[in-house]
Amino acid sequence: MRASDRAYEALRGDILAWRLRPGTPLSEIELAERLGVSRTPLRAALARLAVEGFVDTTRGRTAIVSDVSEHSVRGYFELREALETHAAKLAARRRDGAVFADLAERFDRATGLLDAGDIDSYYALIAEFDQALAVAIENPAFAASLDAVRAHLARARRMAADNAERLRRSASEHRLICEAIRDGDEALAASAVSAHLRHALTTILATLAVRDRQETPA
Amino acid sequence: MRASDRAYEALRGDILAWRLRPGTPLSEIELAERLGVSRTPLRAALARLAVEGFVDTTRGRTAIVSDVSEHSVRGYFELREALETHAAKLAARRRDGAVFADLAERFDRATGLLDAGDIDSYYALIAEFDQALAVAIENPAFAASLDAVRAHLARARRMAADNAERLRRSASEHRLICEAIRDGDEALAASAVSAHLRHALTTILATLAVRDRQETPA
DNA sequence: TTCCCCGGTTCTGTATACAGAATCGGGGCT
């Protein structure tokens, strides 16, 4: 694997996990030293992260980790809604029902997981669902766009400590989506995705508002 | 302006205009020499083009200009349909009717342009419409995705010598879209965009089929 | 005190040097 790829993945992981928080200045020399590569591959990694929106190179000389604001989160949610609703329609049209029938059942049983407090397993199930949707559309460029926007919102969501009640509803929303895709019902799949995303947005924005209130005290 | 940016724009322009045809090998040394820059900024340009899908680095050692096939065109159209339909809904919701009211009238008059054979002016009008939609959504990340996918399909369309009849229908389809946005009718805007894109896809695929028949003769 | 100017410093952006991997061609074997 190339050094530039390693640097890219390391930095992307650090940004998504908030080890590099929004606004952190990204000095090429310092990062290159820390990651054990020279500035050349490091710059390639930064350039790619800038194209994908995780790094902001427009302000001043040094790049910084891009901001997570209400405005940016709303923007990415609009983009995600556009992509995921259409992806759900495509998946329903592709009529690959078996995978989503299975997922529907597992989301149905997921309330049990949540009662048992096994939140990690539930997140793994969601990841599996996301992956299934990306595979179902059979469209690399589409899947790449989906992946990028999901990553942005995963970063934002990492602040939001999902409560049990929200996760329970999330499971039921996902079950509905899976059933619609299984049954080839494009319209229902799209509106179920739309409803789910709007609920998720509300949750994240609530957490963001709390953070902002804490960080800018009167 | 940075040398890497100049190289990026030059290469992107060459690829979109078919001066660099699909499949052309992109030797770093040769390109750097031709563009008058060193390999470092040229590599940055190639990396960015690869992220955006205009260059394929997965095959062998040297990068090549990415292919334009029926498969890839269908894929980008699915992605574009997802983005443009949602963008049209957002534009309708934003209720910035004046711009689109004006565009609707100009598309209405555009049949006159086409009768006069002034095709360039008509293409300029379409470009203005695309730009207006990108501005109306007030969402940089969304607009960037739109721009990339439009560029891919502009490249594919460059093969398709649009005939006058198709352009006349295109004008009427655009007028319908603009009116729907002007009136804040989200559902109509979305389906008008969808219908327009499907027609455009059909036209491009027909041209592609002709090309393939010519290039692989019996 | 506050603002502006300016030299010093640090960092980016670019060019170049170098090592290693992928490709190509020829020669030998089957």
Place this chain on the structure above:
DNA sequence: AGCCCCGATTCTGTATACAGAACCGGGGAA
């Protein structure tokens, strides 16, 4: 003749060197 192997070559990927631009601090003037 056809295929495979291997050396030569060419190209990429990375490291480093260097020039120039963006920042920082102090000193002077208002």
